[in-house]
Amino acid sequence: MFFSSLFKPQPYVAKQNPFKVDIHSHLLPGIDDGAQSLDESLRLIKQLYLLGYNKLITTPHIISDYYPNNREIITEKLHIVEKALKLEEIDISLEAGAEYYVDMHFLNSIEDDNLLTFKTHYVLFETDYMSKPIMLNEVICRLLQKGYIPVLAHPERYIYLHNNIEAYKELKALGVLFQINAKSLYDNSKKDCKIAKKLISLGLVDFIGSDVHRMRDIKRLEAFLKSRTCQKMIKSNNIRNNF
Numbered sequence: 001m002f003f004s005s006l007f008k009p010q011p012y013v014a015k016q017n018p019f020k021v022d023i024h025s026h027l028l029p030g031i032d033d034g035a036q037s038l039d040e041s042l043r044l045i046k047q048l049y050l051l052g053y054n055k056l057i058t059t060p061h062i063i064s065d066y067y068p069n070n071r072e073i074i075t076e077k078l079h080i081v082e083k084a085l086k087l088e089e090i091d092i093s094l095e096a097g098a099e100y101y102v103d104m105h106f107l108n109s110i111e112d113d114n115l116l117t118f119k120t121h122y123v124l125f126e127t128d129y130m131s132k133p134i135m136l137n138e139v140i141c142r143l144l145q146k147g148y149i150p151v152l153a154h155p156e157r158y159i160y161l162h163n164n165i166e167a168y169k170e171l172k173a174l175g176v177l178f179q180i181n182a183k184s185l186y187d188n189s190k191k192d193c194k195i196a197k198k199l200i201s202l203g204l205v206d207f208i209g210s211d212v213h214r215m216r217d218i219k220r221l222e223a224f225l226k227s228r229t230c231q232k233m234i235k236s237n238n239i240r241n242n243f
């Protein structure tokens, strides 16, 4: 029904998409800067399905000052979307984790062992884009001590890490995994794109994420899946999306 009026990915992209699982997106309606309605959620999920994904771990922002989401809010929205997917007969598995912003609330949630994870103990987190948080190393150490695996969302976007490839290597050495955004690879003129490609060429990337917020991200994701960069990444990095 709503299908016909939509941009449709080319079927061969779904066939050659090496990633069956996506671990980063904003698909639950009205709780962050991603999908704003149930209809928009369903449109985005349908497009990801058409691109060949069969499992989505969606990750609403948890930022105490802006998006004070918690397990109850996220689970309630997840159930609403799951029910609608069933009614629409969209055959895709949907789970919810979170994208944690490094702040005191996150640190307290680690201490309380009250984290939304994927694959039981992987935790997706992000930081301020401009400056390194004072508590970053403490957060990483506490996650590791408690048996979690920290996954840094879009490392290519942090300006405080740009021009300091050693800082990326230090984070990796600490035990942080890197998830780059497919959409960062869309525009060669941007610094994010250059850094993402650098991380790929150094074999430092563990996950590729869609970080889908809205429809334009789908087109960028499709472009990435068709690109030589995608093939190169598969060959030279230990990509864990499908684990």
Ligand SMILES: [Fe+2]
Binding pocket: 024, 025, 026, 099, 153, 211
């Ligand atoms: Fe995100």
